[in-house]
Amino acid sequence: MESRAMNVSIEEYFREHPWFHGVPREELQEAAGLLKPAFFASGSWLMKEGQLAEECFLLLDGQAQVTSRNLVGERVVLSELSAGEMVGEIALMRNDRRGASVQALTEVNALRIDRDAFARLSEISPLFYESLSYTAEIRMIHGILQKASIWSAIPEQELRGLAEITVRKHVEAGETVVLSGEFSNQFFMVLDGKFEMTQAGKRATVLRKGDFFGEVSLLAGVPEENTIVAATDGELMVMAEEEFHSILAYYPPVKQQFTEVLRIRRPDLTVSVSREENVEHEVAVRQTEETSSPVAGRKRDSWMNVLLLSAGAFILLSLLALLLKGNQAVIVASLIVGGAVGPITFVSIIRDAQLLGFQARRLALMFILSAVFAVPLAWVLEQWLLVSEEGPLGSFRVDAAPIVIGVVEELSKLLLVVALLRAKRMRFLMDAIVFGATAGMGFAALESAYYGWMHLEQNSAWQMLAVLWTRTLLSPFGHGTWTAIASAGIWYGLTVHAKRGEAAGSGAVRKWTIAALLVFAAIVLHACWDFQPWSGWGRLLWLTFIGCGGLFLLLLLIRRGGEEERRSLAALNPPRQLRLRQDEAEKQGADILCEACGTYSPRGATYCTRCGQALLLEDAGG
Structure with a gap:
């Protein structure tokens, strides 16, 4: 009897629904008999993301929450459902896995519609x-736009309208979507598959889910410089030019995002943007910084672990070197660790201060290259300029020694930094500071080991350890600080070259002036450190003054570089309209590694501020 009563209520429900107007009573009764009642307690799951779809549900009462993982693995709230709404039908119709999870917020009564029942309902009512x-x-595109796109700053209800004006396009492997040299009148976002971007015949990157292209031609009115070819079968979301510009005009945060993307991908074209638009962009970014940002830079303290580990190892080796006199293995280990402990800790501190960091192996490579390349180069030049009587300085070489050493050693270290900073991905002041400090400390590590070895040969292990410990304690005041400052100057100079047309402007003159002053300051600090006009306490005060002056200037640059990173991050990742689940909002996750350029972004970012591509986690869909 209970089952029959339920069937009657289902039949009456269907008869009143617009989907089933005109359907004969007998067929409605048959279809109603295929549906089964389902009850879900509060907190239970109706379905989970990633499961194969075998059924869908029509809610009769109660409320349920739809959630899904976005590209960076956060579980976000897509919508909340109530009586009369259907859920799970998308995956059932597409014969696919669930694209979202649904959890009961209250007690929920629903009708379970399995695959056979769904097919029968579709048969008796084509309108259904x-x-x-x-x-x-529409719901599928809307969900994708919410959790995996640059449009997530648009309010949810208005995002539904955006879903209605976009078109999904299937693309087969090998198909050319955009051709270099041609104008694009459409905007594309990748929904599925992989698309290879080539520039001048060379592979530049691979675009994946959440990535987009076509915006450069639409924003700047120039031909595309890249060719986009489908590497696999895939799907694209396509938007016409008129709709694209309408959205940018109506939503300032979205316009702000695309302006930042243009700065990333084509810095040479940003000068074509009007001064008024640049001012609007800066104001919008400041407003974004002042509002709640989804990006939460976590406090990094990895340098403490580095310090404790390396200092502990050096203390142990120091004791062994004193106890096991003449043990060459211990001596060599003490030289290597003692020379590196201060420099590595300093680099770790500077790296932790960077919001948008690089992988440790890239810094390690710079550290080693500086030691292997810059130290021998500086030694050869100093021998020629200061030791050889046939050198160009002649009798002035003694008086000129401090300034010559400062110039030679800083330029030797900067050769590697300049080569690195010319790369497209090195777009922030903090990049120059971090890699400059790394190059300087690689130089300092080998130099310290060399001085320690010289004192070992002349005196004893005790003298060697005294030199190494002294240089370890003084390392923050030396090479790392000087080269970081000089590298910042090089960065200012290179940013002028990155933007065509800026060279004649007042901004370029200002940057060139800053560049020259910073390089000059680094050389002067280095020379003054070597000059040492006094001895005893006077020498200590002099070194303290020079060292603190260099650190103060470096801290000012780090503060300026940090502000630049935060502005760029806020511009590309403005506050999202999408809500995180409460348990996700409270998480403090690790930084996200961009697969495209191999750099880190803080938790909460969805697009990389270096290359503009979507940040992906392998398990984001789980």
Whole structure:
């Protein structure tokens, strides 16, 4: 009897629904008999993301929450459902896995519609299937836009309108979507598959889910410089030029995002943007910084672990070197660790201060290259200029020694930094500071080991250890600080070259002036450190003054570089309209590694501020 009563209520429900107007009573009764009642307690799951779809549900009462993982693995709230709404039909119609999870917020009574029942309902009412097909398409695009796109700053209800004006396009492997040299009148976002971007015949990168292209031609009115070819079968979301510009005009945060993307991908074209638009962009970014940002830079303290580990190892080796006199293995280990402990700790501190960091192996490579390349080069030049009587300085070489050493050693270290900073990915002041400090400390590590070895040969292990410990304690005041400052100057100079047309402007003159002053300051600090006009306490005070002056200037540059990173990050990742689940909002996750350029972004960012591509986690869909 209970089952029959339920069937009657289902039949009456269907008869009153617009989907089933005109359907004969007998067929409605048959379809109602295929549906089963389902009850879900508060907190239970109706379905989970990633499961194969075998059924869908029509809610009769109660509320349920739809959540999904975005590209960076956060579980976000897509919508909340109530009585009369259907859920799970998209994956059922596409014969696919669930694209979202649904959890009961209250007690929920629903109708379970399995695959056979769904097919029968579609058969007796074509309007049922057609209506669901249309709404499913819109809901699917809407969900993708919410959790995996640059449009997530648009309010949810208005995002539904955006879903209605976009078109999904299937692309087969090998198909050319955009051709270099041609104008694009459409905007594309990758929904599925991989697309290879080539520039001048060379592979530049691979675009994946959440990435987009076509915006450069639409924003700057120039031909595309890249060719985009489908590497696999895939799907694109396509938007016409008129709709694209309408959205940018209506939503300032979205316009702000694309302006930042243009700065990233084509810095040479930003000068074509009007001064008024640049001012608007800066104001919008400041407003974004002042509002709640989804990006939360976590406090990094990895340098403490580095310090404790390396200092502990050096203390142990120092004791062994004193106890096991003449043990060459211990002596060599003491020289290596003692020379590196201060420099590595200093580099770790500077790296932790960077919001948008690089992988440790890239810094390690710079550290080693500086030791292997810059130290021998500086030694050869100093021998020629200061030791050889046939050198160009002649009798002035003694008086000129401090300034010559400062110039030679800083330029030797900067050769590597300049080569690195010319790369497109090195777009921030903090990049120059971090890699400059790394190059300087690689130089300092080998230099310290060399001085320690010289004192070992002349005196004893005790003298060697005294030199190493002294240089370890003084390392923050020396090479790392000087080269970081000089590298910042080089960065200012290179940013002028990166933007065509800026060279004649007042901004370029200012940057060139800053560049020259910073390089000059680094050389002067280095020379003054070597000059040492007094001895005893006077010498200590002099070194303290020079060292603190260099650190103060470096801290000012780090502060300026940090502000620049935060502004760029806020511009590309403005506050999202999408809500995180409460348990996700409280998480403090690790930084996210960009697969495209191999750099880190803080938790909460969805697009990389260096290359503009979507940040992906392998398990984001789970």
